[in-house]
Amino acid sequence: MMFVILGVSSVVVSAGKPDSSVNGSLMPSQPQRKHEIAWAIVRLALALIQIIGATASVLLLISTGASRLTLFMVIVTGLFTLGSRILFSPRKR
Numbered sequence: 001m002m003f004v005i006l007g008v009s010s011v012v013v014s015a016g017k018p019d020s021s022v023n024g025s026l027m028p029s030q031p032q033r034k035h036e037i038a039w040a041i042v043r044l045a046l047a048l049i050q051i052i053g054a055t056a057s058v059l060l061l062i063s064t065g066a067s068r069l070t071l072f073m074v075i076v077t078g079l080f081t082l083g084s085r086i087l088f089s090p091r092k093r
Contacts, residue, residue, distance in 0.1 A: 046084040053077030 054077055060070040 043084075043088060046080060046087075049080050050077060050084065053080060 053073060057070060057073040057077055060067070060073055064070055
């Protein structure tokens with residue numbers, strides 16, 4: 001076992017199957033952690049696309065009015081928002 005000190009707390013890191021941590025819950029396995037990191041990156045990218053798209057849409061609406069480019073930006077941003085809502089909405093079981 002190896003102890004890694006992060007700030008004022010310590011975390012137990014081991015190879016193989018996960019050990020119980022101090023509070024009794026299991027530590028996530030390496031593939032599960034990579035999967036969570038990948039989904040976090042996707043979530044962040046979608047959020048940035050939505051923010052940039054909304055800002056560009058408002059700026060285009062102010063500068064050009066309801067042009068084809070403005071409507072295109074609104075539709076594309078809306079599709080990214082819809083995709084984000086579908087991917088990351090809580091699932092009912």
